[in-house]
Amino acid sequence: MNQAESDNAAYHWGMVIDLDRCTGCGACVVACQAENNVPTVGETLCSQGREMQWIRIERYWEGQYPEVRARFIPLLCQHCDNAPCEPVCPVYASYHTSEGLNGQVYNRCVGTRYCANNCPFSARVFNFFEPEWPEPLNNQLSPDLTVRSKGVMEKCTFCIQRIRRGKEDAKLEGRPVRDEDIVPACAQTCAPGAIVFGNMADPESRAFRLARSKRRFRLLEDLGTEPSVIYLKGGGREDD
Amino acid sequence: MTERQESKQSVKEMNAAMLSSMEAPSRGWLVLAAALGAVVGWGAYAWGLQLVNGLGVAGINRPVMWGFYIINFVFWVGMSHSGTMVSAILRLTNANWRRPILRGAEAMTVFTITVAAMFPLIHLGRSWKLHYFIPFPNTLGLWPNFRSPLLWDIMAINTYIIGSSLFLYLGMLPDLAVVRDRKQGLAKTIYSILAMGWRGTAREWRVYHKASTLMAALIIPVAVSVHSIVSWDFAMTLVPGWHSTIFAPYFVIGAIFSGIAAVVTLILILRRAFQLEEFLTPGHMDNMGKVLLVVSLLWSYFYFAEVLTTWYGHKPIEWAVFTFTGDAYGFLLGLMVVGNTCITIPALCFRRVRRSGPAMLFISIFVNIGMFTERFLIVVPPLAHRNVPFMWGTYAPTWVELSITAAAFAGFGLLYVLFSRFMPIVAISDVHEGEALRSHHRLGRRTVSTMTEEG
């Protein structure tokens, strides 16, 4: 561990998503697109599986009419501690940060798409074409992060620009990062408060406490990828 | 080496026959070369379009991020196991019937692996950043990631290209000298350089034999490792249907299978094209057919073992992949099993089939159709049905991928056609050596040929 890493060991970013709160509304999907310069691709490319959204709401059906249920689960990069997308990347474009993030270096990526195959969550999206923002839509592009070019892999970063901003603000004010300082765009907009982001290395953080819930589970846990996203099971009548 | 008079033909005659392909190009040759060149050009155009517009012009998508380029890659690497490996094994085991086919097979390896090596490059989203794979000191202080099977791949493929090229070249040295002696002017200069001053002295032959044996011994593990590593591109992942310990030997067998089938196809074509019936006899076909039969049995066994464990284990996601393969790609599945097992095994049990040119041509081509299909079925369905069912999908190649695939076949053909024109396609010295070891004895009214074993 180098100096920078030991400085940072105080942070391990994680997320708790409460499926009992999530209403499947999709606001997080659009918020993420707005925050992270994620392009739309249009009807044709959507039909070919080339959407670029970094978070999606999966809707599963269970049972048959009339005893049918729909379940929503927001799916984004799980920032696996043991991320299978990382070792397979031949150029270290997919790498692990000392704060528990799965980082993606766009400039380094050569576009083998190996990481995407090895991500069991299908969380990674690929720039099959150069993204387009017809003028003046490009005015909306955030200067906090790049626009990715064709041939490059991308995915949820846990809004790394917000993490950095939160840490820098705290540093300027000479104080440690507070729990509420860093809120990713998806969590910020989520009306029922289904998404809670926080520092899992801090036992006082809300995310840490929620993650201890009896309802906790992680997706595809048996694969051993150690996701940093913890889900809380959705309800259902308790007297059923 | 001494030449015996028992040889059926004079040395000169034999040389002339074996080097007939290097005569002035015929019209047919020119037409063929031009046609193949046109297909390659079309493929290059398709690739150019992909470079300019992005990989979206191919059929890949989420979840099927790998498609025809990787299928081609695996297929062509498999084909490359034909030559060098076959030739090395035959050399090491002193199978004397090998001699006329060695050169063709070895050249085939070099060309197939060259074609194969193009595919990872075409496959990249940013082909122009290929140098990021190369370990060189740079301002970023970054090395490539040696943990990635893709990096192993790059290294294995490079090793194999270098190794098999050397193998081919080494074997050609004496023949290049023969060609040199027959040429005039500029051509003579070029072949002189290529022949590296070969004179055919006893010492040279001794060193040559040692080197050949050594190369043959070395190239086998390389060949095995290459296809093992290719298999690990898949097996090292978490993808259900890929993550399997059997993959390395299964891939190697598959590679040998498609390689040998390709050699058979090639021999039959060469035999016809250059009137080499004299040297490539039904006996050779018979031998190759037996090898093919064994490998087909092995491949079928591996496939059975793989399917059996999936079925018996019935792990939900693996089974979902399997049933999906049956539902969506049932025809391809059938095609593969028919091509690789159902036709091949029963047919090759018959000596008459093995000795029949048309039958062998049909079987060998069918095996490679089956093997191409097998590669498709390995790459696509597991990706299409990965762990998260909401993101399941399908894949079909676009005209760009099909064009580039066609260009790969044409490119291979073109390289071969050029090679046969400029290089000795039959291993002359090896054949002479074989002839030398063969003596004809009269037994009553029949002449029986016997072989003396090499020392």
Add this chain to the structure above:
Amino acid sequence: MAAGGVLSSCTRDAGQLIPLLIPPDDGSVPGLAQFYASTCLQCPAGCGIHVRVFEGRAKKIEGNPDHPVNRGRLCARGQAALQELYHPDRIQQPFGRREREGPAEPETWASATDRIASRFRELSTRAAGNVLLYTPPLQGIRLELFNKLAVAVRAEHIQDDALNTLVHLTAAREVVGTSASTDYGLAEAQFVLSLGADILETFQSPVRFAEAYGRMRRDRPTVRGLFIYAGPRMSQTAACADEWLPLKPGTEGVLAAGIARYLIENRLYDPASVVAWGLDLESQFKVLNRFDVARVAEMTDLPETRVLRVSRDFGRFRPAVAMAGDGPAAHTNGLDTVQLSHLLNILSGAMGQEARVDRRVHPGSPVPSSVTEMQTAIRRMEQGEILAALFMDVNPLLTLPASLGFRKALAEVPFIISLNTLPNEMTERADIVLPSPSTLERFQDVYPVVRPTGFQLGLAQPVVSPLYEMPSPEDVLIEIVRKVTGNPRESSHLSRLKDRVAATVTDPRTGLENEKWFRALQQGGLWEEQDEGTLASPIMKSPVPAPRLPRFSGTEQQFPFILHLYVSPMLLDGRSAALPWLQEAPDPMTTVQWNSWVEVNPGTAAQLGLVHGDWVEVESPVASIALPVVVFPAIRPDVVAIPKGQGGERGDRYSRGRGANPMVLVSTETDPENDLPAWGATRVRLQKVPSRGSLITSGDPSGSYRGELIGL
């Protein structure tokens, strides 16, 4: 590794930068983001927003955490409002057409407003009612100005209620004596019964309700509120419910009546509330006596056990809240259903507590036009009595039932003016097209449809310097009024707005008027922290009448399916269809992108030989459209559902020619006794037709049934 730096290199240490020699006049500081408070105008909910502005460009819209409507949260539409501002097809300047549907030629503001004013003046001197003003239901300054213009040119003003709030306003007036939307305090409830109210997606104030829903579910350590949804189709809201009751369309009121009867019979009501609201239990019971559990079960087509359970639970849990939504409200008996939902709240004691009807008078409360008014206006258009019409922020060609005959009537109007930000059916037909600034470039006073107690007014303000120079619609109206009346002293929009802010209930904490204005700018509105408490003087019209049975257009033999139309969670009634983020965002229930579709029960689909993605002709007694089929496991077999929002023919590049507009299928059924629209009362039949294109879903149709593979 320095890779993190590649991803983000934003620092906010402005102290090191060289200060601007000549500061830019938009107040932006290079390298430093600024936040402006404003109000989302994408729907009538009026959520508070903060817009992140960087070097003069709006970059991101975020919820205003201090705003009492949405508490810092936003829906997908609110997020996407940026794309309206920067939409590539925005109308940038006034246009005029010499002939209908002819080419649009650029025109100056002066000449455009001159032409409008002189035409209006000339027509109004001839006779009253020559001019039609057509807008959504308006409030505040906009209403004031339209009233002024209507008086000045003796015009008729139609306030087209595309989202159908009129039923709710009428029901509230009938039951508790005030025409206002109800604010449901879900967070405190233990039991919530939604009668087709899609509170989490489109109903009235979805962000407010969804935020409260989250707290209802999981903010209380020992209580998890229960949520039951009754309706013929599982909406996104219904998908979140603990139990979905797939009842027959239009029988939601029957269920409510049954529950009410059960509560009275079993003395499960709140006696204090009954007394406080003056409910005569005896006569109420008499009115509802027919609706015993068995009969309700039969009428609604629900199992008796489930009717019984929901009735018992509604009596058992406290607080228990009931609400009726737009689906049931769109039947011929819609008013009954909404009224009965209020009755349930009175019985449970939630009325005035968790179900708060705002009784304060707000400046210019909305008065949507009745069906008769709309029909009359359309008839007059058709008969050539309307000689000029001004349309603002509406698209009746898309949102009105085609059977009302609006399209034909419009062709008879010789002079059409359309005011809009983006091109649509109306702007493409208008003789004069006036652009409006996007919602992020203009001032507006906003009165959220559901107002928390203590809320005064919401303020929308420009957050960037306008992309294209143009006056606000208010200033355009003022200009027209000035020119029509010849009175140059009409005060400007901004000064009116300041007056309005100054006139809001005085907040004890503020002294100076100006300070209030700045506070409104800073907060994006004015509200008081203090909760106003419960409502004054509860009175109600007792008893609430029994539900009538719904009527439908078309016979069951000829048209076997009831057409269930719903407002798209992403595109609403089409007003958000121009925004690519929303077109590409998968519909929550079907995950369809960039298209519209018809939902068919799997059993029905099997009978008709339909599979996912097949195309059908949906035929009603009045028209037919072709749509791809989504085999939808959570819809009644006798119902087919189509989302509104698509089917625009002439608009911007993203919505044009996409999907089909189901409003063409709707027969104009009404509730004639109450003069209310009933646009959910049409029957249809399906006919398989050859495919006309592909249906895109973000989720794999077969994988969508395999949630068990990821442990769901």
